[in-house]
Amino acid sequence: AQEEREVVMKSLQYTACALLCSLIAVAANADFTTDRGAIRDWRPQDVVITFGQDFGEQPPFENVEQACLALTLAQFLRDPEKNGGNRYVNVSIFVRNEGVKLADPDVVTAVSDWQDSEEYPGQRKCKTPVGLYTLQQNLDGFLLGGSDLDLVNCPICWCAYKQFMDPEECANNYVVEDYPGTLQQEAIPMLLLGADKVIDF
Numbered sequence: 001a002q003e004e005r006e007v008v009m010k011s012l013q014y015t016a017c018a019l020l021c022s023l024i025a026v027a028a029n030a031d032f033t034t035d036r037g038a039i040r041d042w043r044p045q046d047v048v049i050t051f052g053q054d055f056g057e058q059p060p061f062e063n064v065e066q067a068c069l070a071l072t073l074a075q076f077l078r079d080p081e082k083n084g085g086n087r088y089v090n091v092s093i094f095v096r097n098e099g100v101k102l103a104d105p106d107v108v109t110a111v112s113d114w115q116d117s118e119e120y121p122g123q124r125k126c127k128t129p130v131g132l133y134t135l136q137q138n139l140d141g142f143l144l145g146g147s148d149l150d151l152v153n154c155p156i157c158w159c160a161y162k163q164f165m166d167p168e169e170c171a172n173n174y175v176v177e178d179y180p181g182t183l184q185q186e187a188i189p190m191l192l193l194g195a196d197k198v199i200d201f
Contacts, residue, residue: 041084041086042085042086043086043088044088044089044090045086045088045089045090045196045197046090046092046194046195046196046197047074047077047089047090047091047092047195047196047197047198047199048091048092048093048094048191048192048195048197048198048199049070049073049074049091049092049093049094049198049199049200049201050093050094050095050096050099050198050199050200050201051066051067051070051093051094051095051096051099051102051201052095052096052097052098052099052200052201053066053067053098053099053201054097054098054099054101055067055098055101055107055111058110059114060114061110061111061114064111064115064124064126064135065126065127066201067099067102067135067138067201068126068127068128068133068135068138069201070093070201071093071126071135071138071139071141071142072126072128072129072138073199074091074093074142074150075091075141075142075145076129077089077091078090078091078145079145091150092150092151092152092191093142093150093151093152094152094154094188094191094192095151095152095153095154095157096154096157097154097157098157098161099157099201100153100154100157100158100161101161102139102151103151103153103158104161108135108136108139109136111134111135111136112134112135112136112137115134115135116134126138139151152187152188152191154188155170158170
């Protein structure tokens with residue numbers, strides 16, 4: 001009787017596995033062979049793009065293309081003309097680790113000047129579907145098209161980048177006047193816990 005039960009159980013397991021594989025095959029076949037149109041989501045969306053890449057300290061700057069891509073993606077996701085018509089998409093960029101340089105106006109200016117060099121016209125700029133832009137222009141386009149909490153800075157990362165050893169000194173010097181949202185430390189928990197999607201660069 002025990003052997004019969006084992007045989008029956010194995011048979012059921014094989015049958016279940018075969019059924020699952022067939023369902024997966026059908027789903028894959030349907031996905032790859034049938035055009036069901038573009039995926040659309042009309043619900044309000046809170047999207048957070050995190051950026052943590054280092055640009056380096058001087059030319060030639062590295063990982064600028066990733067920053068350009070993050071900024072371009074953020075603008076496309078937010079634009080109803082490019083996201084399928086959803087007017088209720090809020091996109092924020094959370095800069096962390098060495099990516100906090102994106103919140104440093106001096107670094108952004110230095111990168112943009114390097115991109116704008118007459119010796120390499122257009123070759124170093126951010127390549128977007130709508131044209132060539134410097135990092136400054138791409139960042140301005142993102143910031144000007146949203147709210148005051150579009151660029152949120154990691155305070156711990158910022159203080160480490162600026163080499164503030166004392167927490168009080170860090171708090172007193174945690175100022176990025178040019179970029180709205182970077183001072184809102186209390187926004188980070190709400191930003192990440194309330195996100196519908198988090199995209200990491």
